[in-house]
Amino acid sequence: MKLNESTMISRRTALQAFSALGVSGLAGASLLRPAFAAAPKLGDTDALIVIDVQNCFIPGGSLAVKEGDAIVPVINAMAKKFPHVVLTQDWHTADHVSFASQHGGKKPFEAVKLPYGNQVLWPDHCVQGTDGAALHKDLNIPHAELVIRKGFRKGVDSYSAFLEADRKTSTGLGGYLKQRGIRNVYLCGLATDFCVAWSALDARKQGFTVAVVEDACRGIDLNGSLAAAWKDMTKAGVKRMQSKDFA
Ligand code: VGL
Ligand code: ZN
16 A cells, blocks of 8 residues: 555654654554564663672582573573673672571571561672672673672672662662663573562562563572562563573
Protein backbone atom coordinates (compact mmCIF):
# COMPACT_ATOMS: atom_id res chain seq x y z
CA MET A 1 0.00 0.00 0.00
CA LYS A 2 1.17 3.45 -0.85
CA LEU A 3 1.22 5.80 2.12
CA ASN A 4 -0.70 8.97 1.45
CA GLU A 5 0.36 12.18 3.03
CA SER A 6 -2.18 12.21 5.83
CA THR A 7 -1.11 8.69 6.96
CA MET A 8 2.48 9.84 7.01
CA ILE A 9 1.66 12.94 8.99
CA SER A 10 -0.33 11.06 11.57
CA ARG A 11 2.47 8.53 11.93
CA ARG A 12 4.96 11.32 12.44
CA THR A 13 2.65 12.96 14.94
CA ALA A 14 2.38 9.73 16.90
CA LEU A 15 6.14 9.42 17.06
CA GLN A 16 6.44 13.04 18.14
CA ALA A 17 3.87 12.37 20.85
CA PHE A 18 5.91 9.42 22.10
CA SER A 19 9.08 11.41 22.21
CA ALA A 20 7.27 14.24 24.02
CA LEU A 21 6.35 11.66 26.66
CA GLY A 22 10.00 10.74 26.94
CA VAL A 23 9.49 7.41 25.19
CA SER A 24 12.48 7.67 22.94
CA GLY A 25 13.93 5.09 20.65
CA LEU A 26 10.52 3.77 19.65
CA ALA A 27 10.00 3.49 15.96
CA GLY A 28 8.04 1.40 13.52
CA ALA A 29 7.75 -2.26 14.48
CA SER A 30 9.52 -1.78 17.79
CA LEU A 31 6.42 0.05 19.03
CA LEU A 32 4.73 -3.33 19.06
CA ARG A 33 7.59 -5.29 20.53
CA PRO A 34 7.53 -6.22 24.23
CA ALA A 35 10.49 -4.96 26.28
CA PHE A 36 12.07 -8.41 26.51
CA ALA A 37 11.38 -10.03 23.16
CA ALA A 38 13.68 -12.86 22.13
CA ALA A 39 16.83 -11.33 20.60
CA PRO A 40 16.11 -7.91 22.10
CA LYS A 41 17.59 -4.99 20.24
CA LEU A 42 20.03 -3.60 22.76
CA GLY A 43 20.74 0.11 23.02
CA ASP A 44 21.37 3.01 25.32
CA THR A 45 18.55 2.18 27.71
CA ASP A 46 19.90 -1.34 28.38
CA ALA A 47 22.68 -2.41 30.73
CA LEU A 48 24.21 -5.77 31.53
CA ILE A 49 25.15 -6.08 35.20
CA VAL A 50 27.74 -8.76 35.88
CA ILE A 51 27.55 -9.76 39.52
CA ASP A 52 30.58 -10.89 41.55
CA VAL A 53 32.57 -12.99 39.06
CA GLN A 54 35.40 -13.12 41.57
CA ASN A 55 37.97 -15.78 42.43
CA CYS A 56 36.45 -16.62 45.82
CA PHE A 57 33.25 -17.76 44.09
CA ILE A 58 35.02 -19.89 41.48
CA PRO A 59 35.92 -23.57 42.12
CA GLY A 60 39.09 -23.48 44.23
CA GLY A 61 37.94 -20.29 45.98
CA SER A 62 36.84 -20.00 49.60
CA LEU A 63 33.11 -19.76 48.81
CA ALA A 64 33.16 -21.70 45.57
CA VAL A 65 29.97 -21.88 43.54
CA LYS A 66 29.68 -25.14 41.59
CA GLU A 67 30.57 -24.53 37.91
CA GLY A 68 31.13 -20.85 38.66
CA ASP A 69 33.90 -20.80 36.04
CA ALA A 70 31.61 -22.19 33.32
CA ILE A 71 29.77 -18.88 33.00
CA VAL A 72 32.83 -16.77 32.21
CA PRO A 73 32.90 -17.42 28.42
CA VAL A 74 29.10 -17.12 28.29
CA ILE A 75 29.26 -13.70 29.95
CA ASN A 76 32.16 -12.53 27.78
CA ALA A 77 30.21 -13.32 24.60
CA MET A 78 27.01 -11.72 25.87
CA ALA A 79 28.76 -8.58 27.11
CA LYS A 80 29.98 -7.85 23.56
CA LYS A 81 26.35 -7.27 22.57
CA PHE A 82 25.74 -4.65 25.25
CA PRO A 83 26.82 -1.05 24.79
CA HIS A 84 26.67 -0.59 28.58
CA VAL A 85 28.08 -3.03 31.14
CA VAL A 86 28.48 -2.65 34.90
CA LEU A 87 30.53 -5.08 37.02
CA THR A 88 30.14 -5.65 40.75
CA GLN A 89 32.63 -6.85 43.35
CA ASP A 90 31.78 -8.25 46.77
CA TRP A 91 34.30 -6.30 48.87
CA HIS A 92 34.44 -7.14 52.57
CA THR A 93 36.66 -6.04 55.42
CA ALA A 94 38.79 -8.85 56.90
CA ASP A 95 36.60 -8.77 60.02
CA HIS A 96 33.28 -8.62 58.19
CA VAL A 97 30.09 -9.41 60.13
CA SER A 98 29.00 -11.94 57.46
CA PHE A 99 32.01 -14.17 58.18
CA ALA A 100 31.44 -17.15 60.51
CA SER A 101 34.98 -16.58 61.78
CA GLN A 102 33.73 -13.43 63.54
CA HIS A 103 31.07 -15.29 65.54
CA GLY A 104 32.60 -17.59 68.19
CA GLY A 105 31.24 -21.12 67.92
CA LYS A 106 29.39 -20.52 64.65
CA LYS A 107 30.12 -22.40 61.47
CA PRO A 108 29.78 -21.29 57.86
CA PHE A 109 26.25 -21.61 56.46
CA GLU A 110 24.64 -21.24 59.88
CA ALA A 111 22.59 -18.10 60.46
CA VAL A 112 22.61 -15.45 63.17
CA LYS A 113 20.34 -12.56 64.04
CA LEU A 114 21.90 -9.16 63.53
CA PRO A 115 20.34 -5.74 64.26
CA TYR A 116 19.16 -5.56 60.63
CA GLY A 117 17.78 -9.11 60.46
CA ASN A 118 18.89 -12.66 59.74
CA GLN A 119 22.34 -13.12 58.31
CA VAL A 120 23.73 -16.31 56.81
CA LEU A 121 27.34 -16.75 57.91
CA TRP A 122 29.88 -17.47 55.20
CA PRO A 123 33.46 -18.61 55.03
CA ASP A 124 35.81 -15.62 54.83
CA HIS A 125 35.61 -14.40 51.22
CA CYS A 126 36.25 -11.41 48.97
CA VAL A 127 38.44 -9.55 51.44
CA GLN A 128 39.32 -6.09 50.09
CA GLY A 129 42.49 -6.10 48.03
CA THR A 130 43.10 -9.87 48.10
CA ASP A 131 43.43 -12.20 45.10
CA GLY A 132 40.18 -13.85 46.15
CA ALA A 133 38.36 -10.56 45.69
CA ALA A 134 39.81 -9.96 42.24
CA LEU A 135 37.66 -10.47 39.17
CA HIS A 136 38.23 -13.81 37.42
CA LYS A 137 41.26 -13.47 35.15
CA ASP A 138 39.37 -14.66 32.07
CA LEU A 139 36.53 -12.19 32.46
CA ASN A 140 37.12 -10.03 29.41
CA ILE A 141 34.88 -6.95 29.27
CA PRO A 142 37.19 -4.01 28.62
CA HIS A 143 34.27 -1.73 27.76
CA ALA A 144 32.62 -2.14 31.20
CA GLU A 145 31.88 1.40 32.37
CA LEU A 146 31.60 0.96 36.13
CA VAL A 147 32.86 -1.45 38.76
CA ILE A 148 30.76 -1.07 41.87
CA ARG A 149 31.86 -2.56 45.19
CA LYS A 150 29.48 -3.65 47.90
CA GLY A 151 29.56 -5.09 51.40
CA PHE A 152 32.50 -2.88 52.32
CA ARG A 153 31.02 -1.78 55.67
CA LYS A 154 32.23 -4.12 58.43
CA GLY A 155 28.83 -4.32 60.12
CA VAL A 156 26.47 -4.62 57.12
CA ASP A 157 26.37 -7.20 54.35
CA SER A 158 25.14 -6.38 50.84
CA TYR A 159 24.05 -9.17 48.54
CA SER A 160 22.25 -6.58 46.46
CA ALA A 161 24.13 -4.26 44.15
CA PHE A 162 21.45 -1.62 44.86
CA LEU A 163 20.66 -1.65 48.59
CA GLU A 164 22.65 -2.97 51.56
CA ALA A 165 21.31 -5.63 53.91
CA ASP A 166 20.02 -3.04 56.40
CA ARG A 167 17.56 -2.32 53.55
CA LYS A 168 18.23 1.40 53.99
CA THR A 169 21.71 2.20 52.73
CA SER A 170 21.90 2.76 48.98
CA THR A 171 24.94 1.72 46.99
CA GLY A 172 24.12 4.49 44.51
CA LEU A 173 23.77 2.11 41.57
CA GLY A 174 20.08 2.84 40.98
CA GLY A 175 20.75 6.57 40.77
CA TYR A 176 23.75 6.05 38.51
CA LEU A 177 21.76 3.91 36.08
CA LYS A 178 18.79 6.31 36.06
CA GLN A 179 20.99 9.34 35.47
CA ARG A 180 22.55 7.47 32.57
CA GLY A 181 19.08 6.84 31.08
CA ILE A 182 19.16 3.07 31.64
CA ARG A 183 15.70 1.54 31.98
CA ASN A 184 16.26 -2.18 31.36
CA VAL A 185 18.78 -4.23 33.32
CA TYR A 186 19.95 -7.73 32.50
CA LEU A 187 21.75 -9.60 35.27
CA CYS A 188 24.21 -12.47 35.24
CA GLY A 189 27.01 -13.79 37.46
CA LEU A 190 27.28 -15.31 40.93
CA ALA A 191 25.42 -16.42 42.83
CA THR A 192 21.95 -16.76 41.27
CA ASP A 193 20.18 -17.24 44.59
CA PHE A 194 22.01 -14.57 46.59
CA CYS A 195 23.64 -11.57 44.98
CA VAL A 196 21.98 -11.95 41.56
CA ALA A 197 18.48 -12.50 42.98
CA TRP A 198 18.70 -9.73 45.58
CA SER A 199 19.97 -7.33 42.92
CA ALA A 200 17.19 -8.33 40.51
CA LEU A 201 14.47 -7.85 43.14
CA ASP A 202 15.82 -4.46 44.17
CA ALA A 203 16.12 -3.36 40.55
CA ARG A 204 12.42 -4.17 40.08
CA LYS A 205 11.58 -2.21 43.25
CA GLN A 206 13.47 0.75 41.83
CA GLY A 207 11.40 0.67 38.65
CA PHE A 208 13.71 -1.04 36.15
CA THR A 209 12.56 -3.78 33.86
CA VAL A 210 14.70 -6.76 34.80
CA ALA A 211 15.84 -10.02 33.27
CA VAL A 212 18.17 -12.65 34.71
CA VAL A 213 20.14 -14.70 32.18
CA GLU A 214 19.92 -18.14 33.72
CA ASP A 215 22.77 -19.96 31.97
CA ALA A 216 25.08 -17.00 32.65
CA CYS A 217 24.59 -17.53 36.40
CA ARG A 218 25.24 -20.31 38.90
CA GLY A 219 23.68 -20.74 42.33
CA ILE A 220 24.83 -21.77 45.80
CA ASP A 221 21.51 -23.54 46.58
CA LEU A 222 21.50 -23.55 50.36
CA ASN A 223 18.40 -25.36 51.74
CA GLY A 224 16.37 -24.83 48.56
CA SER A 225 17.44 -21.22 48.08
CA LEU A 226 17.78 -21.51 44.29
CA ALA A 227 14.17 -22.54 43.66
CA ALA A 228 12.96 -19.99 46.22
CA ALA A 229 14.92 -17.24 44.48
CA TRP A 230 13.40 -18.05 41.07
CA LYS A 231 9.94 -18.11 42.64
CA ASP A 232 10.45 -14.70 44.23
CA MET A 233 11.95 -13.25 41.06
CA THR A 234 9.15 -14.56 38.86
CA LYS A 235 6.55 -13.16 41.24
CA ALA A 236 8.27 -9.78 41.12
CA GLY A 237 8.18 -9.71 37.32
CA VAL A 238 11.81 -10.61 36.67
CA LYS A 239 12.09 -12.23 33.27
CA ARG A 240 14.08 -15.49 32.99
CA MET A 241 16.21 -15.45 29.86
CA GLN A 242 18.96 -17.60 28.29
CA SER A 243 22.15 -16.36 26.67
CA LYS A 244 20.99 -17.78 23.31
CA ASP A 245 18.14 -15.22 23.41
CA PHE A 246 20.79 -12.58 22.57
CA ALA A 247 21.93 -14.33 19.39
C1 VGL B 1 27.49 -13.76 47.70
C2 VGL B 1 27.28 -14.91 49.68
C3 VGL B 1 28.06 -13.99 50.31
C4 VGL B 1 27.15 -13.67 46.25
C5 VGL B 1 28.28 -12.83 48.33
O1 VGL B 1 27.91 -13.02 45.48
O2 VGL B 1 26.11 -14.24 45.85
N1 VGL B 1 26.98 -14.78 48.37
N2 VGL B 1 28.57 -12.96 49.62
ZN1 ZN C 1 29.90 -11.64 50.55
